[in-house]
Amino acid sequence: MKLAIVQFTPLLGLPEATIEIVKPLMQKCHGADLILLPELANSGYHFESKQQAWDSSEIAGEGIFSCFLKEVAEEQNCTIISGLNEREGDKLYNTAIMVDKNGLIGKYRKLHLFMNEPKFFEPGNLGLPLFDFRGEKIGILICFDWMFPELWRTMALRGASLILHPSNLVLPYAQQVIPSYFITNRIFIATANRTGCERDITFSGRSIISNPKGEYLCMLSPNADEVVIQEIDLSESHNKMITPLNHAFEDRRLDVFPDLGVLK
């Protein structure tokens, strides 16, 4: 399959204008089966007020950004995963939606909110769903979720071949830590990060696609709007042998840490 990442700079609080920016970049992804966009791709990140966050939110699958993604999915015969400032009732969530030509397939809501995000968003309440894609399992984490190795491990143990990671990264650490996750879990990881600045925050670009053998297949620039399309074979993630004699999961000494799953 072909996986595309669109790294770009959304316009804070301006979903319509942001669609005009991302549209030509998505057109460069013709031929991709899956397209991944960054966190909060419809609204930008660093809101000045709850009102600004509210005004640029939408109902998943129904708002203008979701409808735009559905049109692209139909035109380009692909599935799209995008960060979304999601409104449900009187609450906002930092969400990632999965959309194809029929509309909304599913969503994940960010579990670990970063810095000021709790002023705007509720913490995720949908657990860690896995989505079927052509017989393989795909998981989603959003940006600061990177900090918690348990999430990556849990999804890998549940059979995820690929973890998609829409992001608005600010700290320098994620790009250093993520290699440990694709190496130790023997899975594919794609991080779609954004570029640009919002007030005192600069986002770090350098979106990546990596494979279960521990190799980067691509890394984008720190500051340019860019698109990459990468051919990957998700079945490579089924091989958990790190040497001919060592299995990434079966070699774990669960007899020594049987309580790991229930540690607070």
Ligand code: ACM
């Ligand atoms: C982040 O979670 N957007 C840093």
